[in-house]
Amino acid sequence: MKHLKAVNSKAERVDRATEADVVALQRTPQQPATGPHIPLGCSLVFSPGWEADRAGGTAGLCQPVERDLFDCHIGCYWPAQVPDQLNHAPNWTAKCAAAQKDWRKIDLVFP
Amino acid sequence: MIQLGAREHHRFEAAGKPFVYLVPSAAIFALDEMADDVLRRLTERPRTREELVSELSARHAQDELEDTISELARVRAIGELVAPAAETRPQPKIFPLTPFPLTTMVLNVTNQCNLSCTYCYEYSEDKIVDTENGKKPKFMSEETARQSVEFMLKESGDNKVAHITFFGGETLLNFPVLKKTIAYARQRGGELGKEVDFSLTTNGTLLKPDVIEYLADERVGVTISIDGPREVQNKFRVFHNGTGSYDVVEPKIKELLKRHRSRPIGARVTLTNGPLDIKRIYRHLTEEIGFWEVGFAPVTTSPGRGHAIPEEGYNDMLGQFRDLAFEFLEASVANRHHGFSNVKETLEEIHKGMSKAFPCGAGLGLMGVATDGDVALCHRFAGSDAHKLGTVATGIDRSAQQAFLEKHHIANKTDCSTCWARPLCSGGCYHEAHTRYGETSRPNLHYCEWIRGWTDVCLQVYGELSERNPAFLAQFDAPMPAERVS
Numbered sequence: 001m002k003h004l005k006a007v008n009s010k011a012e013r014v015d016r017a018t019e020a021d022v023v024a025l026q027r028t029p030q031q032p033a034t035g036p037h038i039p040l041g042c043s044l045v046f047s048p049g050w051e052a053d054r055a056g057g058t059a060g061l062c063q064p065v066e067r068d069l070f071d072c073h074i075g076c077y078w079p080a081q082v083p084d085q086l087n088h089a090p091n092w093t094a095k096c097a098a099a100q101k102d103w104r105k106i107d108l109v110f111p
Numbered sequence: 112m113i114q115l116g117a118r119e120h121h122r123f124e125a126a127g128k129p130f131v132y133l134v135p136s137a138a139i140f141a142l143d144e145m146a147d148d149v150l151r152r153l154t155e156r157p158r159t160r161e162e163l164v165s166e167l168s169a170r171h172a173q174d175e176l177e178d179t180i181s182e183l184a185r186v187r188a189i190g191e192l193v194a195p196a197a198e199t200r201p202q203p204k205i206f207p208l209t210p211f212p213l214t215t216m217v218l219n220v221t222n223q224c225n226l227s228c229t230y231c232y233e234y235s236e237d238k239i240v241d242t243e244n245g246k247k248p249k250f251m252s253e254e255t256a257r258q259s260v261e262f263m264l265k266e267s268g269d270n271k272v273a274h275i276t277f278f279g280g281e282t283l284l285n286f287p288v289l290k291k292t293i294a295y296a297r298q299r300g301g302e303l304g305k306e307v308d309f310s311l312t313t314n315g316t317l318l319k320p321d322v323i324e325y326l327a328d329e330r331v332g333v334t335i336s337i338d339g340p341r342e343v344q345n346k347f348r349v350f351h352n353g354t355g356s357y358d359v360v361e362p363k364i365k366e367l368l369k370r371h372r373s374r375p376i377g378a379r380v381t382l383t384n385g386p387l388d389i390k391r392i393y394r395h396l397t398e399e400i401g402f403w404e405v406g407f408a409p410v411t412t413s414p415g416r417g418h419a420i421p422e423e424g425y426n427d428m429l430g431q432f433r434d435l436a437f438e439f440l441e442a443s444v445a446n447r448h449h450g451f452s453n454v455k456e457t458l459e460e461i462h463k464g465m466s467k468a469f470p471c472g473a474g475l476g477l478m479g480v481a482t483d484g485d486v487a488l489c490h491r492f493a494g495s496d497a498h499k500l501g502t503v504a505t506g507i508d509r510s511a512q513q514a515f516l517e518k519h520h521i522a523n524k525t526d527c528s529t530c531w532a533r534p535l536c537s538g539g540c541y542h543e544a545h546t547r548y549g550e551t552s553r554p555n556l557h558y559c560e561w562i563r564g565w566t567d568v569c570l571q572v573y574g575e576l577s578e579r580n581p582a583f584l585a586q587f588d589a590p591m592p593a594e595r596v597s
Contacts, residue, residue: 003146003179004186007130007577009588010464011138011186018185 083109115180116157116192117150121531123567125574132570133188137464137534139573140186145171145179153189204522205468207475210509212268214476215593217276217490218259218292220251220285222482226314226356229347230383230410230418232491233280237413237546240481240494242280247494248482250285255484255503256292262486262503263296264303272306274593278479278490283317293329312336312379312596314348315360318367327371334377334597335364335402339392347383347418361400368401375403377452379597382409382428383418389431397450404450407432408597411543414557425561433568440572444580456595457535457569458576462587466534467521472594473541474500474515478507488515488551490596491542498551524554532559532566 006012083089095105119134129147132139164176183189222242267273277289293309300307310332338344345355378396396402412419435451442449479490484503492498501508527533539555576583
């Protein structure tokens with residue numbers, strides 16, 4: 001910020017927390033904070049996946065379903081698609097070293 | 112046309128520059144001239160963005176103005192007035208996660224005292240519990256103290272450090288149990304991998320050489336209740352026969368200060384009605400007696416009492432507090448120690464940007480234990496059945512605690528909803544409210560002006576320090592110290 005200066009710790013937190021807030025509508029877009037790039041999920045990048053093609057197959061889609069699964073899992077707000085890997089099912093993907101090859105090993109999780 | 116309006120804030124100046132304290136976030140921002148202009152105009156009355164830009168474009172470049180408006184909006188200093196109701200939305204009622212760990216336990220090891228201070232909240236006309244003819248034991252037993260230690264260690268949850276503060280009555284009247292409690296708590300703390308920190312408050316009359324020796328060796332933090340030079344101290348702090356206590360305590364305190372060097376020792380002064388010379392009290396206690404720091408608190412009393420501070424007395428007190436606070440500022444700019452502890456405590460809260468839902472930790476991170484092991488909100492309510500939150504034997508009564516938190520949340524204090532100082536004050540002391548209005552959940556409206564005045568002074572000191580010696584403020588980045596008890 002140019003015209004305000006954060007003085008106390010709370011102000012610094014407010015500053016950091018609002019840094020990447022809705023940039024599209026601002027007059028001068030700000031540079032997003034540097035860090036690992038995480039795609040913002042299907043609602044923003046329109047990645048296909050849940051839908052199948054006309055024949056009911058998935059082979060012709062631009063991204064494999066496995067990729068989409070991970071997209072929902074990491075980047076998306078949608079909570080119900082995949083098990084909670086932080087608390088509930090930490091080893092859910094343990095046997096799946098390469099998704100394109102091992103995706104069959106990702107099993108259902110029963111509570 | 113959507114109008115922009117200023118949100119809740121308090122503007123202040125320090126080191127010749129404008130600052131803004133935002134409510135309820137408690138964030139502080141330094142403003143440049145343009146941001147100050149925008150904020151002031153919007154505080155005057157709401158305006159549309161176009162109106163604002165055209166009014167100020169004579170003085171500032173238009174694109175810079177647009178940026179300024181965006182920045183102020185981003186930190187919620189200003190905002191769009193979508194509907195009138197949006198500005199008067201009630202504060203959300205957010206509660207801390209439970210079970211909230213206990214940080215400090217205040218043990219009332221006795222409810223007896225060898226002094227008869229006229230203004231005492233425990234004995235005078237405003238007392239809550241009958242300690243003379245009531246059914247509470249006069250001294251805490253070793254057994255109850257041990258149970259209290261177990262209670263503390265259990266309720267402190269994952270905290271690495273547990274603070275135990277001994278209180279009274281006159282704490283040192285039960286020195287034998289105090290010693291045994293410390294030994295027991297150290298042993299049990301060691302077994303459980305927790306550090307236990309001890310402190311006590313005393314009137315100083317019983318500081319005999321062996322007591323001093325013990326407190327120094329065991330690194331027990333000591334706070335002395337003392338009101339100032341002889342004639343000030345002897346006005347209210349008297350023995351049962353009416354004799355003043357100054358000449359008894361003064362040499363003992365000096366002995367303590369000479370021997371006990373392991374922790375800073377503070378004085379705690381009660382301010383009462385009458386000509387106040389706070390600076391003189393401060394000088395006497397620091398320079399002549401040698402205290403490391405001095406904290407002042409106006410007496411807690413119902414309004415009619417002779418020692419109650421009248422309204423105009425608060426103005427006088429504020430003026431003197433301001434002088435001492437600016438003395439503190441100059442010392443801190445020069446990296447010299449200054450012992451005015453009131454200002455330091457508030458600066459720490461300002462630095463962290465604390466925005467409180469509850470005025471203090473009572474009933475949350477701090478609880479008081481009565482001589483029979485009953486657990487209450489804080490030491491000032493220890494022994495009161497109406498303010499009981501469990502017992503050391505059976506633990507905290509979580510439903511009573513939840514009911515207390517529900518009832519006392521700042522969102523319930525409608526009087527506070529328009530006050531900019533509420534992030535720091537949150538309605539003030541429960542005990543003060545109980546004494547004044549007979550109800551702990553009432554905000555302390557009798558000292559609002561004083562709180563706002565004092566908070567403004569502390570903000571100015573903070574702003575000055577941020578400009579003139581920002582390194583000084585870095586000390587407040589550490590976690591909050593244990594809550595003070597008085």
